[in-house]
Amino acid sequence: MAEEKFYPDRERLVQVLAHDCACALQQGISARGHATFLVSGGSTPEPVYRALSKRPLPWSQITAALVDERWVDPSQRGSNQAFIQQCLLQDCAAEATLLAMKTSHATAAEGEAECERAYARLPRPFDVCILGMGADGHTASWFPHAQGLAPALNPQSEKLCSAITARPSEVTGAYTERMTLTANAILQARHINLLITGQEKLNVYREALLGSDEMEMPVRAVLKQALKPVTVYWAP
Template identity: 75%
Template sequence: MVEEKFFPDRERLIQALAHDCACDLQKGIKERGQASFLVSGGSTPEPVYRELSKRPLPWARINVALVDERWVDKSESGSNHAFIEDCLLQNCAAAAPFLGMKTPHATAAEGEADCERAYGELPRPFDVCVLGMGNDGHTASLFPHAEGLQAALDPASAKLCSAITAKQSAVTGKHTERMTLTLAGILQARDIKLLITGDEKLKVYREALLDSDELTMPVRSILKQGLKPVTVYWAP
């Protein structure tokens, strides 16, 4: 159930992914009067969000929510909340309601219950979930061998959100404490879009397809779940 959409350059990828997201969100609005759009941080999706922000969609009826977050305040470096406000919630999309994950609690574990309640109020099924992938095979904040990973990867879990403590690496940086959608939460999306660019990540993606060890490469939990369609977007 993995479809590959590979493009010769990033500009064509950006336009195609923005178009596909817009169509899926409009479909949700047509069917239910509102839609839910789950978004990841990172430099790779940034131009897609900037392009989408200019699309004249009924943004006031599109609920934008984070896929994951570093446990930092919005004013701190690395905040996905601030990133999405800056690159997506602009132009036409400034009208969209937005749900972040960071709560006032000192730790992600303490904030998990409040985050769970808030996400439980989002319209479901979620219409679109945009995911990225790191060179270590993580997606969302589902990091290899992280504390809390095994429970977060349980597809039968009733939880949408989970506190995660990653093993510090060059990929995680100093912010190892995270909040993330669980696999079960991601699987409540009707359409999962995995965005990767560059030859190195293409190699990691192909490696992920060859084995089933999800704790080593958590992106496998998305690629091999077999319940919801996944579209992989790639450009050099």
């Protein structure tokens, strides 16, 4: 069962989550000289990243690595790489390293091996992972019944990265071709934080807790596993 940290307003949530992430990153640096921060895109975590970017951490010893990516160039709309550069790797955090997912390959499937090699070079376990959740119950780029979802969620898989082709929906928009970290990768993070806001997302979260079908609501692969604790941060 996930630990729930629910707050009366988003400002308080941002303050607490930014503090918790900063502490975990600092602990990783103190213990091993380096920390890895797995980061998701989206408007919900943006204020957390902006708050973190102003914290005087030893950012040159931190690698921010994408949790998932739309298969678009950084100059195009929808790029998580560009988003993280704009809202996290600023101010104090400008000295951090960013590990992106988009390669020069035409498709995510063709770029999967290169992405896998890049992520395999990161020291493990990872320190902090921030996940979001969609109204369809997806997290990372694990979309319901997507092509490639079953291998990405396979608990026996040793892969870190997986190409995904989502079914077109209001949530995916035009961006159905993705690269994502696998469940194996995310569960190698010391601190897994699921960030959600609003009543609709709270209802989706509660629905996910009630069922077990991961193909229907892939966020269950994080919430229902017993290997690693998960902290859920929510505010209205």
